[in-house]
Amino acid sequence: xxxxxxxxVKVYEQRNFTKASALLFISQPTISTKIKQLxxxxxxxFFIRKGPKSLVPTEAAHTFYQYALRTIDDYERTxxxxxxxxxxxxxxxxSNTIAVHYFPKIFPQLxxxxxxxxxxxxxxxxxxxxxxxxxxxxxxxxxxxPLDTHPLQKxxxxxxxxxxxxxxxxxxxxMREKQSGVRFFNELYISEQNIHAQIIDTNSNEIITALLQQxxxxxxxxxxxxxxxxxxxxxxxxxxxxxFLINRDDQNDLQAVSAMIAKHFQT
Numbered sequence: 001x002x003x004x005x006x007x008x009v010k011v012y013e014q015r016n017f018t019k020a021s022a023l024l025f026i027s028q029p030t031i032s033t034k035i036k037q038l039x040x041x042x043x044x045x046f047f048i049r050k051g052p053k054s055l056v057p058t059e060a061a062h063t064f065y066q067y068a069l070r071t072i073d074d075y076e077r078t079x080x081x082x083x084x085x086x087x088x089x090x091x092x093x094x095s096n097t098i099a100v101h102y103f104p105k106i107f108p109q110l111x112x113x114x115x116x117x118x119x120x121x122x123x124x125x126x127x128x129x130x131x132x133x134x135x136x137x138x139x140x141x142x143x144x145x146p147l148d149t150h151p152l153q154k155x156x157x158x159x160x161x162x163x164x165x166x167x168x169x170x171x172x173x174x175m176r177e178k179q180s181g182v183r184f185f186n187e188l189y190i191s192e193q194n195i196h197a198q199i200i201d202t203n204s205n206e207i208i209t210a211l212l213q214q215x216x217x218x219x220x221x222x223x224x225x226x227x228x229x230x231x232x233x234x235x236x237x238x239x240x241x242x243x244f245l246i247n248r249d250d251q252n253d254l255q256a257v258s259a260m261i262a263k264h265f266q267t
Contacts, residue, residue, distance in 0.1 A: 002075060005068040007034045008046070012065045013135060015055045066151075069136045070250055090254055091120040093129040093138040095145070095181055096205045097160060097222045098243060103142060106264045113260060125203075127179035133246050139254055140261070141246040145181030149246050155258070157243040157265035164189070165232035166211075166218035173197035174208045174219040185239055186220045 010020040046061040126145035132138035
């Protein structure tokens, strides 16, 4: 049954038998057979086939996906206990500004308070972090974008001031990738001000600040991330974004970690 759950999870997330097959190193016919057997066992339909490569999950699939993730997690925790391991893992995903400028101030106290936890840290944009928590690849997410993360728990940590920075006379606008939290505010400002600029996309805040230091281009980004030698213009409070912590409601052994992170941000 556990193998069927792993297969189901990958098919649900990829919406494609071929991609799931490649990730699991199982042949595509075997993947299809296991999903069909699972549907027959539960007397339900999980996927509507829309052509050879496209699958649309049913409502039953949405419900079963959450059950499958919890069951896999419970199994792995049980194995850990059976082997006498008292340490637990906590994988925290952070979006860029939080990862570089906020979280490092908190992390040493976190490690000291929870010596029995093995922490893993990773950086990605807000959407990828939220996806990781929802798909149980991450345990806790710290993000900067007001995403709809239902059914995840969401806690407001505080606010982050965004400013217009760089060569304000430049016609080049430096822009983070589409799933980045700060891109939303850049696009909002460009629309509000009816600006016509040449957009240069990048997935790195470090590249953006390096270019700004060379006097090239402009952008909206967090004031806390700006080196002192980059000029900037303050904006209205409309450009103060909220920072969020997201986690799942079934993580009883990690709720204290989430609570401590929130406490340190809010004090």
